[in-house]
Amino acid sequence: MPASTPAKDLPRITARDGIGGAFAFKRDQLGFLAGGIERHGDLFRFRPFGIPMVMVNHPDHIRHILVDKGEQYDKDAAIFKVVRPVLRKGLIANADMDLWRRQRRMMAPHFTPRTVAAFARNMTDEAVAMLERWERRGHATGGERPTGGELLDVTDEIGQLALRIVNRSLFSADVGASAQAFERAFGVANSVLGAFFRFPFPPLGVPTPSHRRLHRAIADMDDFVSAFIRKRVAEDVPTGEETDLLTLLLHTVDEEDGKGMDLEQLHHEVLNICIGAYETTTNTLSWAFYLLARHPEAEERLHEEVDRVLAGRVPEFTDLPRLTYTRMVIDEALRIYSPAYQFMRRARQDDEIAGYRIPAGSNMLINSYFLHRHPEFWKDPERFDPENFTPERIAQRPKHAYIPFGSGHRICIGKHFALTELTLVLAAVARGHRLVMPEGAPEVRPEALITLHPKGGIHLRLERR
Numbered sequence: 001m002p003a004s005t006p007a008k009d010l011p012r013i014t015a016r017d018g019i020g021g022a023f024a025f026k027r028d029q030l031g032f033l034a035g036g037i038e039r040h041g042d043l044f045r046f047r048p049f050g051i052p053m054v055m056v057n058h059p060d061h062i063r064h065i066l067v068d069k070g071e072q073y074d075k076d077a078a079i080f081k082v083v084r085p086v087l088r089k090g091l092i093a094n095a096d097m098d099l100w101r102r103q104r105r106m107m108a109p110h111f112t113p114r115t116v117a118a119f120a121r122n123m124t125d126e127a128v129a130m131l132e133r134w135e136r137r138g139h140a141t142g143g144e145r146p147t148g149g150e151l152l153d154v155t156d157e158i159g160q161l162a163l164r165i166v167n168r169s170l171f172s173a174d175v176g177a178s179a180q181a182f183e184r185a186f187g188v189a190n191s192v193l194g195a196f197f198r199f200p201f202p203p204l205g206v207p208t209p210s211h212r213r214l215h216r217a218i219a220d221m222d223d224f225v226s227a228f229i230r231k232r233v234a235e236d237v238p239t240g241e242e243t244d245l246l247t248l249l250l251h252t253v254d255e256e257d258g259k260g261m262d263l264e265q266l267h268h269e270v271l272n273i274c275i276g277a278y279e280t281t282t283n284t285l286s287w288a289f290y291l292l293a294r295h296p297e298a299e300e301r302l303h304e305e306v307d308r309v310l311a312g313r314v315p316e317f318t319d320l321p322r323l324t325y326t327r328m329v330i331d332e333a334l335r336i337y338s339p340a341y342q343f344m345r346r347a348r349q350d351d352e353i354a355g356y357r358i359p360a361g362s363n364m365l366i367n368s369y370f371l372h373r374h375p376e377f378w379k380d381p382e383r384f385d386p387e388n389f390t391p392e393r394i395a396q397r398p399k400h401a402y403i404p405f406g407s408g409h410r411i412c413i414g415k416h417f418a419l420t421e422l423t424l425v426l427a428a429v430a431r432g433h434r435l436v437m438p439e440g441a442p443e444v445r446p447e448a449l450i451t452l453h454p455k456g457g458i459h460l461r462l463e464r465r
Contacts, residue, residue, distance in 0.1 A: 007357040010054060011040040022048040026199040029448045030369060037370060043356060049200055051078050053363045057370050059377070059400035061353050065345050065364055066400070066408035072351060075410070077344035078363045082197045083450060085204060086189050086218055089265060090272030091413055100410075103269065106252045106261065107413060110245060116416045118243050119169040120317035123421045126164045127428035128314060130157065134462050151438060155286045155457035159183045162281035165421060166274055171228040172244040178224055185220040186275060188213050194449030225271045229263065246270065273414065279451050280339050280418045281425070286458045288333040288426060290444060291384045293437040293460055298386055299430075301325055303465065306430045315427040320420065323427055328386035330422045334404040335372045336384060341452040342367040343406065368403055369452065377401040435460040 013019050019035035020027075025048040033055060036044050042058040056062055065073050076095040087093040091107065094100045109115065134152065163179040175182075192214040196204065204211055232246050249269065253260045261269065292299040305325045309315075315323065344363050351358040358364075373381035377397050378388065387393065405412035412418075429435070438461055447455035 005355070007352045008355055010043060010045040010356045010358075013040070013044060013046040022199075029198055030446075033365075033367060033370060042374075043354060045362070048198075051200070051363060052359070052361060053078070053365050054358065055365050055367070056353075057367065057374065058354075059371070059398035062366055062371070062400045062403065062407070063398075064353055065366070066403075066406065066410075069351065070408045070410070072348050073345035073364060074348055075345065077346040079197060079342070079344045079365075079450075082193050082200070085214070086193070086221070087272055087275070088268045090268040092272045092276060102254050102256070103261070103265070104413065105256070106254050107249065107269065110248050110252070111413050111415075111417060113416045113420075116420050117317045119165075119245075119417070120420060120424060122168045123165050123424045124314050124316070124428050126161055126168065127425045129164075130161050131429065131433060151459045152435070152462055153457055154289055154435060154460050155282060155454055156183070158285045158289075159278065159282040161425070162278045162285075162421075163274070165281070166277035167228070168244075169417075170245045170270060170273060171232070173228060182221060182224045182274070182278070185217040185224075186278065188217040189221070190279075190449045190451060190453065192217075194451075197450065221271060221274075222267070225267055225274060229267060229270065233263070245273070276412070276414050277417065277421075280414070281421055283337065283339040283451065283453060284330065284333055284418075284422055285425060286454055287337040288329055288422075289429075289435045289460060290454070290458045291333055291336070292329065293435055295384050298329065298384065299434060301386075302329055302426075302430050303434075306427050310427065310431055312431065315424050315431070317420065317424070319427070320423060323423055325386060326427050326430070327419070327423050328389040330419065330426060331389040331402075331404075332384060332386045335378075335388065335402060336382075337446060337452055337454075338368045338372065338404040339451045340404070340406070340412075341369045341448070366403075369446075369448075372402060372404075374401065432465055434463050434465055436463050437461075 013021075013036050015021065017035070017039050019032060019039060025032045025046070036046065036055055037057055043054070043056060043061060045052065045054045047053065056065065074095055074097065075093060080093040080095065084093050089096070089099065091100065091103055094103070134157075138150075160179045160183065163175055163182055167173050167175040167179070192210050195210070202208060202211075204214070228246065232250065249261065249266060251260070292302065302325060305323065306315075309319055309322045320327070342365060344365055347358050347360050347362045347364060349360045372378065375381060378401070400407060405415040405418070438459065441459070444458055445455045447453045
């Protein structure tokens with residue numbers, strides 16, 4: 001038999017490419033990676049500050065890493081090491097596979113579409129209350145054009161809404177002013193850790209001003225979560241009398257060992273839920289309203305569907321199957337601006353992808369900002385086009401051309417919660433209002449932190465339809 005062809009070395013970004021080195025990666029991460037893709041295609045390596053990274057930008061290769069050989073690639077990767085001071089042993093960044101499997105087994109039953117339905121009323125109630133607050137503050141104007149009223153900081157307003165929803169669902173609580181404190185603390189952590197990922201010096205243990213800000217932010221987020229947990233433990237509410245997630249998690253036991261979570265692990269998981277639910281909703285809805293404000297033809301189709309399905313009433317969970325275009329708007333916003341726009345896996349052993357050698361220890365970087373713009377799978381990829389998510393177009397693409405929630409056995413546990421919330425809130429707002437672009441407003445650019453954030457926030461005017 002003929003000998004098999006030996007695996008090749010991956011193409012590598014070098015000084016001769018003109019893309020730049022580690023400091024170019026620090027200055028403009030998205031620009032650096034775009035240059036690498038243009039030069040080397042969908043699979044290449046680079047070493048910012050000595051960290052071995054492999055950019056992966058093809059659905060087949062991503063399926064190989066996340067699904068086909070998912071057990072050979074773990075989360076002991078550079079980006080998760082950066083966020084672990086905040087997320088610790090929670091599901092998002094946990095590299096201990098045995099602990100992760102145990103936690104996933106216990107938590108997964110509480111995040112199915114059926115169980116998420118119990119929290120849908122929280123989502124719509126809080127969306128309606130937000131609109132009433134905006135109306136009372138005089139943000140909404142009548143007529144066909146916005147003629148007055150102050151600008152809404154949509155990113156901040158939706159951030160507070162997201163925290164109200166997740167904390168009502170988690171704790172049966174009205175978070176009030178503490179939502180803004182959590183929001184500020186997460187903003188600090190996102191900014192500091194995003195900068196550290198691009199330039200990992202000095203180490204996080206060195207007490208620089210930014211690192212001290214990070215530690216204060218972590219302490220603030222911890223205080224926010226622990227106050228609710230202490231209160232619920234003291235109340236000792238029996239399961240069945242309350243339907244919030246914290247009560248469910250407190251009384252959940254592992255089917256294999258018959259034990260529940262200790263309070264430290266519960267704290268980590270609750271903090272992960274707060275951060276994941278807050279960030280996904282805040283950024284996705286902010287971008288969705290921004291994109292709709294810039295594309296009135298899509299907004300008109302959204303309003304037509306919402307009027308037809310809801311006839312003026314508040315949306316309910318049972319409306320979701322008929323809010324098809326509303327969901328397409330959400331999916332398209334997630335395509336263009338996925339909040340969790342990049343993640344990593346570490347190769348636990350040597351591997352081969354598409355004839356290239358993958359050395360053990362490589363940090364495999366999957367960046368959906370570029371994957372979701374891959375010209376082989378997306379026609380006119382920079383254009384906002386909800387029609388990308390008709391059943392016909394979905395069927396024409398590989399599954400792993402679109403991964404806003406990841407894939408494989410570590411797909412985001414909160415996917416159903418997030419998609420339910422995003423769709424219901426968008427429909428609740430579109431039922432009677434629209435958010436319009438102020439005249440002469442500049443284009444909003446994405447800011448590549450640990451998550452993808454609208455730089456400077458999104459500012460729009462509320463108008464009654």
